Amino acid sequence: MSCMHVDCRWGSYGEWSECDGCSRTKVRTRHVEVYAQFGGAPCSGEATQHTAMCLKERMSPGNRLQSLVCNGDQDCEDGLDERNCDGDNSQYSCDLNKTPPNSGVTGRGYNVLTGKLRAGVINTLSFGGQCRKVFSGDHQDSYRLPQNILRYNFEVTVENEDSDESYDSSWSYMQHIQANALVGHDRRSFHKELTDNKNKVELAQFQNSAPQYLTLAEGFWKALSSLPYTYDYSAYRQLFERYGTHYLSEGKLGGEYQGLLELDRQALDSTRNKVNNMPIKVKVFGGDTALTGALTLLDLDNPEANGENYDNWASSVKDFPEVIDMKLRPLYELVKEVQCAGLKKVHLKRALEEYLSEEHPCHCGPCQNNGKPLLTGSECHCACRPGTSGHACEQGAVIGEQPGVIDGSWTCWSSWGTCIGSKKTRTRRCENPAPRNGQHCIGEWSEVKPCEDPDIRYLQTMEPQCFDLPVTPPKTCGAPPNLRNGYIENPRDFYLVGNTVQYSCIDGYYLIGGAVAQCTETQKWRTESPVCKSATCGFPLLNSDIIATPIEAAYQIGHRVSLSCPAGSVLYAEEVSEIMCSPSLQWSPSPASAHCKAGPTPPPGLKCKPWENLCARLGSSRTRELSLCQLGALRCLGRSFELATDCDGPQELSLSCEDCKPGTVCQESKCVSERVRLPDRLRPLCTKTSDDSVAKTMTECEVGARRCANEQVHVVGIEACPE
Template sequence: MLLWIITMKHVFLHEVFLVSLLSSAAVIHAVSVRSIRSVSEPVHCKWGPWSPESWSACDGCSKTQTQSRSIAVFSQFGGQPCTGSSSRTQSCISAQVCPLEEGCGERFRCQSGKCISQSLVCNGDYDCEDSSDEWKCDSKVMCDLQKPPPNVELTGQGFDALRKEARGTVINTKSFGGLCRKTFSGDRKDLYRLPQSVLRYTFQVTAKNDFTDESFDSSWHYLNHIEKHSRTSGTAYGHDDYVFHNELLQSQSKNLLIMKSDVDVAQFQNQAPEYLPLSEEFWKALLSLPVTYDYAAYRNVLERFGTHYISEGTLGGQFRLFLMASQDIIKKLQSVQRDYKQCVKTSHSILFIIRWTTEDCKEEKINEEQPFYESIPKNDMTTDIFGGDPAYIAKLSMLNKNTPVENGRAFSQWSGSVKGFPKVIKPKLRPLHELVKEVSCAGVKKHHLKRAIETYLSEKHSCHCRECKNNGLRVLDNDVCKCVCKPGTVGQACEYGTPQDEQPGVIHGDWACWSSWSTCKEGQKSRSRSCSRPTPSGGRDCIGNAMETTVCDDDQELDYLRSMEPHCFENSLTPRKSCKIPPFLANGFVLYPKDAYPVGSKIEYACIEGFHLTGDPIAECQENLDWVRHQIECKKPLCGLPQLPSDVTGSPWKPTYNIGEAVSLSCPEGKVREGPGEIQCNAGLSWSPQPKETSCLTVFKPTTLPVQCQPWENLSKDKCVCKVPHECKSSLEICATDVKRGRTRTLSLCKVQAMRCLGHQYTLAEDSACKWPHRSSTACPDCTLWETCDEKTNSCRCKTSEECSSPDAWIHVCVQQEGASAPVTMTECEVAVRKCRGEALHIVSIQPCQS
């Protein structure tokens, strides 16, 4: 049996190419093949010639020039990798003036040399990264909030699509640009100020810790599945978020199971590239780029800052667990479930991390043995963890299959720590050349950087590798070509054995590299590739198109740039007359900004979210190279968050409120509000009454007596509620009238009161208005509530008044006794007992008598 040890890194895949970061594979041969040497001869790495343009132009700032070279042949089949650097630098003497030494005209010059608007100077914000714009200033506050969202600096990093890692910062995430935009954190009730670079920043109130799983027949099938994302005929940049781990084991007899869990802390979206402020280091690098195309100089920028920037993404963490095991073990792991009697829901065991969903699940119930776990070797399980506290990462990396509860705790600790130590996950990438601006000849340099990125990405592609035998997958790892073998095959070139799922000798086709673009003809250019690495023989043909055609926009773009920036193509030409950057508008911006504004150009202003524009938004560049702009202002028709005392709670609670919107004020349990219970956003954009007039006072609850309900009521949550009539127990029968229906009949006193409680109108009627049922027997089984059984005579007798105990349990009515001058209040039990004895009593009201 052959065991490949493959080391992989966290990567993001490009649609144009696939680079799988695999470590040098130490092949452990079985005894039967240990003495067999690979029939594939080693291929040693070879450098190509140094750049044909020779040395780059001498940089006026660093007084250096560079020269570059590319790898012509990548090492493969155990060959020696290339040594040395792909570029070299030497000192030189330049006649050119360093652009950083040039002035900024009417704009303010930071210590770095970068120019910013004078309106950003002395506004209380550090719009220069070195804070030089605030050095000689009186105290002034542009915004009442200075705290940016946590870890927002991660959103400004560049990304190298070849190395699959973050590079230098390209976006200035420290500058607010004179804007006062706020975002609200719902979980901590904190407000943050958004940098100029961020369009949206949304906090995730609760992190999702759910697991998903994906299984493959082998590591070859996994990598082949990923590579399909790159087999396209186009050149559009894409993004995929597959994650590779560090020490994945591959075996021809084992399947691969990948468990995934993402913890999202916040989602963000950066501004469009024309509105993104550049970091000063990246800006200086752009400023120093030559106007003529020099790949060595432009590649140096790509190696420092990457090939892409992040347009949007998520801050959080990622957990991946990779397991090599037999198919039956993986099926058991994916299906094992436990039902706990004390749990409301089913708990699911995902590998060795047990997750449960209710508080009723007891920890001691989880220590259930899984015998099939024991058959999984420790080295066949590994993790890749991205984001989170390093201490918890180390702990979670050492999962023990025999201690699921401890694994669960370790995962919970790690996921809880991601909030404080997030990374950018699931990013969407945009090519770096979109950020070329704010420097001389920006249009030309943007064109050259785009060309350099295409060359840079195409230099290191697995299509440069020689084909593998037995349909092995060729990958490029750190400038070394390697073969990932299908199950059943081994060797440097996968030359030994036969694939388990294929017939011997079957060869599937794979693409060679794209050719260079043809010259333009009738406004179009094309390129081609052949299905020859290897050519198919009895197997599948290559997937995708062999020819790609696109519009020739390069020549048109260069013609346009020659008209807009003629001095960038010929030093003797005079730059086109243009206005400087449009005047600053507080809490506003220019729609569709450009690199140059020739005479006659018009621009349009707009306001940021939460502000309303008043005045003419159009400005025009005049012959005198000044902007003509009418009176214009961005007004804020909103109130900000009211400043409440610490123990006062407002609802609804949000960053801004429209004029007329109200906030209700309340106090926590155990305290009582003193002052206004509601405040309102007024036309002056302030709160009235003032929030400070409301406070919370601690009160001590008096000892409350138990609630005593009427017989026609029930007790519910310390309150008395009306009974439904059928809930009434036996009660005194009276003659009553339903006023709405005009119906008179006998009803129990409890039912009448219950109906009145529920809102129905019932009045007391004369006894003669009702038809009373005739009593046919006075034997004991037929005794009424007001009678008791005389066992000696086996007949019913009237109760005594003393037997009408607990007066509170009976309904009280007003009764007129015969011969009495005034009515008196009696319980229904006493009335019934006296009537039973033959006394003449007349109920005048079903309420107690008025004293």
């Protein structure tokens, strides 16, 4: 059975939109009337058409960020908020402006139909007067978080092992991913096995704040300002084309490699030819684009080269990270800070539903043999079940099923009908195709909703000027004043006279002054001068060779930090081997004098066994006998010591015990050097080096030495392991 080619056909253009204040153009849109299918020609040209220049006053941000003026941060992307300031940096919000690597991508829009990032919708360079820092151990540097990022973790994870997923056919693969992965797939044989390999390199994880706390990107804000107050699909569709349908609520920065390898069993069995180089369909996110070409070919005779190509790409991800594993929220949630924002949000929500329906497969005609229609752009394709092929899956028969069985599928939803009794209805039919001895359509055939949107009814009260209603709008205040290093709890779109807001401080700061601000009759905010004061110490200023443990972006009062030196060197000033964040938010003692010097080498001829004591000078003059384990612990801590010659035994230091110095003991009325002896037998411990390893007996000294070398050793018992 053959099928007729169906060519794509455009519908008529709609009306011209109002003049856009940003682009100064008008736009009109046309829809696809008939989608291409069964090998027909797709539509040429674009869905939208623009006019020449039209005149309309450009939008100005006005006082949108007035409370952030002259705070040292360029919260406006054009820098106007810091222009003509007096240069007094005492009002600056923070001493750091460097944001995490490639954090600007967290503010991009995303189009779910194309699967691509679009222009920025969130201002990722605005800090909102907050000084929030995060430390990267990988970069050994601190970064300042922009206001849009609620949480940002530097945590590197690499999944190098292939997560192989095999499928018996293209149909089963398509069913698994529920997407149009087979667009353009025109092979006639479906005796194939598909293997899907996925590898990820994660560098950081982020979460954006709730939409009411996000600062809009300047271009996106202007585009919202230019949207018409009446519903015009052409104008609202243009916003989706440029900025996407959704924004990122959270995700991971890194890279991802997906390889789809397709094997034709029938062809391989019939020819029995050996294939050395096998092409592989890949999707690569992140990493150096110059290295992705080598990932598209699999050399079966040289697996080492395949692994090297992957390693080269994975190593480049840290310099070229992209967003992977993202979670999305609809773009209309960000409509705010513009005239008639509530009304435009309702219109944008309606336009999104219409925009997404443009590429719904219900526009396609039915495929034969229960194939699944897939729609991309203006072209429909059929994903065929195993045993069938052809543009309409008209060739062959489904393996393991009775012939002539047809499962039902829905048509597209109709337009909303006229209002009857304050409600309106839309319907769809189960006849695309109609079921025959197969499954019926799942879901409801009709939907009902109120004629008057409850959101519109509320907005007519709050924004009557947007509906040309002869009603005086209620008195409101603008956005509350910004609190440096603080925020407003549960911000709203409207603040009526008499409304109050509650201030809080970010982590590491505490509030002084009144926490409440009120919208007064004069439509201005009355505050009680709230101030957020720091309650943490910053990272200590150290010489470049000093190692601090633990490393944090900020430290609470009472937190301690150990100072040490790299291998082969020791601390010069032992008295500052540990510092503490004091109540004055200063480090005590000051770490300024701490620096490293070359460590001593053992004197020649020193031949001590691990269980014997060594003679060492601590500091400038003290001499003590220490065990090898004790010296190892001192070295781990960066303590300074010098190995002396072998100690023969306690030395007499004085004839009286009246003035015994530290490091000496009274013995037979005399002060002698203190001798520290090990027990006759080192204590055995039962240990494991990992959760699934075999338990092994080690001495205390060996456990300490391994931990000192950063090995993971877990003590599971204080006795020797059972035989």
